[in-house]
Amino acid sequence: MADELQSFLGTGWGFPPTFTKSTDKVQMVSNVQDIEQSLLLILSTIPGERIMRPEFGCDLKRLVFEINDSTLIANFNHIIYHALLNFEPRVNFIEAVIINRDELDGVLQVQVNFEIITTNTRHNIVFPFYLQGEGTNVSI
Numbered sequence: 001m002a003d004e005l006q007s008f009l010g011t012g013w014g015f016p017p018t019f020t021k022s023t024d025k026v027q028m029v030s031n032v033q034d035i036e037q038s039l040l041l042i043l044s045t046i047p048g049e050r051i052m053r054p055e056f057g058c059d060l061k062r063l064v065f066e067i068n069d070s071t072l073i074a075n076f077n078h079i080i081y082h083a084l085l086n087f088e089p090r091v092n093f094i095e096a097v098i099i100n101r102d103e104l105d106g107v108l109q110v111q112v113n114f115e116i117i118t119t120n121t122r123h124n125i126v127f128p129f130y131l132q133g134e135g136t137n138v139s140i
Helices: 001-010 030-046 070-087
Strands: 009-014 028-030 092-101 107-116 121-130
Touching: 001 030, 009 030, 030 070, 030 092, 030 107, 030 121, 070 092, 070 107
Parallel strands: none
Antiparallel strands: 009 028, 092 107, 107 121
């Protein structure tokens, strides 16, 4: 029974894609690791970045210069909720929490809590969100 539930979680290419030298095959990931890599891929992709799927991704980039307050946390939760609802059917989004702010490097560590639907197990990933816009040294 446990193997049947685990097989539902899937197997896919590891990210970033890597190949084994001996067999020239793509290294694969399975189960929770596959879901975690899928979530990181969704969170780090800006909508419009993929030509064939322009709606794919999570529009966190618009929060780059926002002030770190309760509105920012609410916006994180709203944006991530909708991205996971649309692009990762294997999970239920629980919440996003800012767990660390590194002002010197301009990085927020955002913990994304989620539940795997078929197993009802709770997990989380930590996503680094860069507060500095690309091409600028201005930080918030």
